[in-house]
Amino acid sequence: MSTGTLSSEQHVPPHQPSRLTTLEAGVVTFLCSEVALFSTLITTYVIFLGAETPGADPAKMPNPSNTLDLGLVIINSICLLSSSATIYLALKARKRGAHALYLVWFAITILLGIEFILGTGYEWYGLMTEKQLWLSTNSFGSTFYTLIGFHAFHVSIGILVMMILWGVEAGRCLKAESEAPELVSWYWHFVDGVWILIFTLVYIIGR
Amino acid sequence: MATIDSLPQPDLYATPTLTTRLHGWVASVDHKQIGIMYLIMSLFFMILGGLEAFLIRAQLWAPNNELIGPETFNQLFTMHGTTMIFFVLMPMLSGFANFLVPLMIGARDVAFPRLNALGFWLSFFGGCLLYFTYLGAQGLYGAANAPDIGWFAYAPLTSPAYSRGNATDYWILGTMLTGAGTIAFGVNLLATIFTMRAPGMLLTKMPLFVYIFMMDAVLIIIAFPPLTAAQVMLLLDRYAGAHFFDPQNGGSAVLWQHLFWFFGHPEVYILALPAFAITSEVIPVFARKVIFGYASMAAATTAIAFISLGVWAHHMFTVGLSDVVDTIFAASTFLIAIPTGIKIFNWTATLYGGRIRLKTPMLFVLGFLSMFLIGGLTGIMLAVVPFDWQVSDSYFLIAHFHYVLFGGSLFSLIAGFYYWYPKMTGRLMSERIGVLQFIFTFVGFNLLFFPMHISGLLGMPRRIYTYTEPGWVLWNQLSTIGAAVMGIGFLFFFYNLIRSLRHGEIAGDDPWDAWTLEWTTPSPPPTYNFEQIPTVRSRRPLWDLKHPDDPDWKHE
Numbered sequence: 001m002s003t004g005t006l007s008s009e010q011h012v013p014p015h016q017p018s019r020l021t022t023l024e025a026g027v028v029t030f031l032c033s034e035v036a037l038f039s040t041l042i043t044t045y046v047i048f049l050g051a052e053t054p055g056a057d058p059a060k061m062p063n064p065s066n067t068l069d070l071g072l073v074i075i076n077s078i079c080l081l082s083s084s085a086t087i088y089l090a091l092k093a094r095k096r097g098a099h100a101l102y103l104v105w106f107a108i109t110i111l112l113g114i115e116f117i118l119g120t121g122y123e124w125y126g127l128m129t130e131k132q133l134w135l136s137t138n139s140f141g142s143t144f145y146t147l148i149g150f151h152a153f154h155v156s157i158g159i160l161v162m163m164i165l166w167g168v169e170a171g172r173c174l175k176a177e178s179e180a181p182e183l184v185s186w187y188w189h190f191v192d193g194v195w196i197l198i199f200t201l202v203y204i205i206g207r
Numbered sequence: 208m209a210t211i212d213s214l215p216q217p218d219l220y221a222t223p224t225l226t227t228r229l230h231g232w233v234a235s236v237d238h239k240q241i242g243i244m245y246l247i248m249s250l251f252f253m254i255l256g257g258l259e260a261f262l263i264r265a266q267l268w269a270p271n272n273e274l275i276g277p278e279t280f281n282q283l284f285t286m287h288g289t290t291m292i293f294f295v296l297m298p299m300l301s302g303f304a305n306f307l308v309p310l311m312i313g314a315r316d317v318a319f320p321r322l323n324a325l326g327f328w329l330s331f332f333g334g335c336l337l338y339f340t341y342l343g344a345q346g347l348y349g350a351a352n353a354p355d356i357g358w359f360a361y362a363p364l365t366s367p368a369y370s371r372g373n374a375t376d377y378w379i380l381g382t383m384l385t386g387a388g389t390i391a392f393g394v395n396l397l398a399t400i401f402t403m404r405a406p407g408m409l410l411t412k413m414p415l416f417v418y419i420f421m422m423d424a425v426l427i428i429i430a431f432p433p434l435t436a437a438q439v440m441l442l443l444d445r446y447a448g449a450h451f452f453d454p455q456n457g458g459s460a461v462l463w464q465h466l467f468w469f470f471g472h473p474e475v476y477i478l479a480l481p482a483f484a485i486t487s488e489v490i491p492v493f494a495r496k497v498i499f500g501y502a503s504m505a506a507a508t509t510a511i512a513f514i515s516l517g518v519w520a521h522h523m524f525t526v527g528l529s530d531v532v533d534t535i536f537a538a539s540t541f542l543i544a545i546p547t548g549i550k551i552f553n554w555t556a557t558l559y560g561g562r563i564r565l566k567t568p569m570l571f572v573l574g575f576l577s578m579f580l581i582g583g584l585t586g587i588m589l590a591v592v593p594f595d596w597q598v599s600d601s602y603f604l605i606a607h608f609h610y611v612l613f614g615g616s617l618f619s620l621i622a623g624f625y626y627w628y629p630k631m632t633g634r635l636m637s638e639r640i641g642v643l644q645f646i647f648t649f650v651g652f653n654l655l656f657f658p659m660h661i662s663g664l665l666g667m668p669r670r671i672y673t674y675t676e677p678g679w680v681l682w683n684q685l686s687t688i689g690a691a692v693m694g695i696g697f698l699f700f701f702y703n704l705i706r707s708l709r710h711g712e713i714a715g716d717d718p719w720d721a722w723t724l725e726w727t728t729p730s731p732p733p734t735y736n737f738e739q740i741p742t743v744r745s746r747r748p749l750w751d752l753k754h755p756d757d758p759d760w761k762h763e
Contacts, residue, residue: 017401017402017403017404017408018401018402020401020402021402022318022319022398022399022402022403023398025318025397025398025401025402026318026319026322026394026395026397026398029393029394029397029398029424029428030394032428032429033390033393033394033428033429033431033432034432036428036429036430036431036432036433037432037433037435037436039433040432040433040436040437040466040469041436044436044440044451044462044466047459047462048457048459051457051459052457053450053456053457054454054455054456054457134448135443135447135448135449136447136448136449136450138450138456138457139450139451139456139457139458141449142440142443142444142449142450142451142458143451145449146439146440146443146449146451150436150439
């Protein structure tokens with residue numbers, strides 16, 4: 001049976017299944033699943049805020065207010081959030097065809113991301129050595145390292161993907177119409193957005 | 208100089224060797240082959256899960272039976288539940304969705320074929336990892352060689368103190384891996400449905416099968432990541448000394464229950480919606496009528512999907528959360544009955560006045576309707592908090608969810624096998640064996656699970672490896688006989704599946720005189736599905752094609 005005859009009638013509605021391209025729809029759906037993941041982690045953090053360890057003196061146990069410092073985190077946050085702006089500028093340059101400028105902005109984005117990871121590592125080093133906060137210390141330690149760690153893991157994946165993309169683009173191996181840079185930037189904006197939420201909850205409200 | 212002719216010529220018409228054919232399957236990214244592999248995987252694990260269930264029933268045949276020890280019994284029901292949920296029903300629904308959704312929406316493949324293959328292999332190896340526990344879990348501890356924590360793995364049973372060895376880790380990793388594969392499947396399905404529909408197929412003109420699977424994928428996207436997060440926390444608890452679920456150090460055992468059931472309840476609907484999807488295709492075709500109330504059907508599906516995200520704590524009425532929480536979750540659970548009721552009425556209304564053809568797919572769908580109704584009604588009973596306090600964790604509950612997931616989901620999925628087998632293989636399954644299978648499965652099913660309502664009300668708790676109460680004996684023996692009868696039914700099923708591959712009647716493109724796009728393709732469909740992408744103007748494009756004088760789009 002030929003399927004071609006199905007289209008023999010007139011007045012066929014225009015073919016426009018969706019405003020998103022297939023890849024865009026895939027990335028949006030994937031990011032929705034990430035929202036569900038981070039919602040779980042954030043909820044868990046909030047549930048355990050102020051939870052005490054049975055039999056331990058609460059004053060001597062690490063908690064957000066006696067452990068977390070704003071100083072370094074603010075620098076990290078500024079770096080991560082401004083990287084959202086730089087990746088936006090990078091994509092704008094790409095659309096204009098300014099290849100060199102695009103690569104520069106993209107590289108700056110990657111460097112800002114790396115600063116965030118290194119900064120987080122330094123903060124964790126301080127927490128572990130000076131404040132004696134470990135994953136196993138109490139439920140604050142467990143939830144804090146898990147939440148921040150999951151986020152940092154996502155940032156690292158983003159950096160890795162962006163480095164690969166940068167190399168491919170530097171070698172001009174990607175078609176101009178490729179959606180990859182745009183979609184990577186969606187992921188990056190998402191990771192930054194999650195950080196705004198985490199920063200507000202963990203370092204401001206929860207402290 | 209050697210000419211082309213003098214070179215050895217490959218024989219293009221020779222049957223490919225087994226290795227070539229296997230390679231064709233293993234390396235495939237074709238949605239139809241991956242769909243069929245999902246189905247084969249689910250049938251394979253169904254044998255394992257079924258044997259485990261049969262051993263459980265054999266042990267419960269008589270009081271003080273010593274066929275199986277308590278440790279093994281715990282492992283059996285854990286593996287049975289985990290297998291049936293994650294490695295039988297999940298891959299079965301993924302298989303049908305993979306094979307059918309692109310065909311039904313007039314697409315040549317899914318959105319991300321390689322991601323699709325990745326999803327399948329993650330699911331499959333997740334199952335292998337779970338079963339590897341029998342070889343690798345014992346470790347140095349002389350500990351249990353299979354998880355014995357129940358399929359919902361409550362804390363603190365999963366803590367290192369109570370779960371030595373690695374069995375629990377195989378459970379965590381196996382289900383986590385298959386969960387990742389399922390999320391990949393969900394992403395793929397949504398992107399396919401959103402962006403790859405044939406010209407003219409608006410969201411409101413999709414077959415209900417596709418619409419319902421779209422909501423199914425939405426649920427997968429929302430429900431599976433929290434499980435993954437919870438499992439990571441559990442691994443951190445077990446191996447890095449974290450204190451998420453460990454009350455002695457400020458953790459919360461109840462948190463695990465919340466996180467697990469926030470996944471676990473939507474999961475029930477993830478498993479039930481595909482049954483609704485298949486039913487919504489089979490009933491109209493075999494009653495020769497348009498589905499009654501397409502719009503209310505779609506709306507009810509959406510309502511079920513979203514309400515199901517807000518009912519999870521009805522699994523936790525006996526925890527002692529608080530009267531307010533219990534009341535809220537009881538109320539939201541009652542709400543579910545409304546859209547589900549709408550569906551049952553719509554299906555019944557479609558049957559009403561139809562010219563019903565009682566072929567095997569229809570038999571199983573009618574079985575689904577009646578069994579699912581019973582499961583739904585006991586579900587409403589269980590939503591009443593005081594009643595739940597009486598029968599929670601008794602055999603009444605076992606009866607309830609087997610009526611939902613087995614009498615409900617699985618019956619409809621078996622109908623799916625009978626209905627689409629000709630499309631997948633080009634041959635019909637035997638009607639005669641099919642009817643025999645239906646009789647044995649239907650009678651066996653009710654003989655197996657109906658007495659559990661009674662033994663549950665008599666007070667028999669779930670998960671006990673033996674009992675002394677003389678009043679429970681009769682009901683348990685009826686159940687075990689039912690299990691054997693149903694086992695015969697499944698032997699017919701497997702025999703029919705294999706036999707019909709070679710000896711089934713040639714099906715042709717459209718053996719059921721159906722109306723959706725998959726039946727416009729040859730059976731089995733070519734790799735590219737459609738020579739020409741069809742244009743759609745109504746919900747029954749094939750009806751339009753068959754009846755140019757009275758097409759559906761004039762009436763919709």
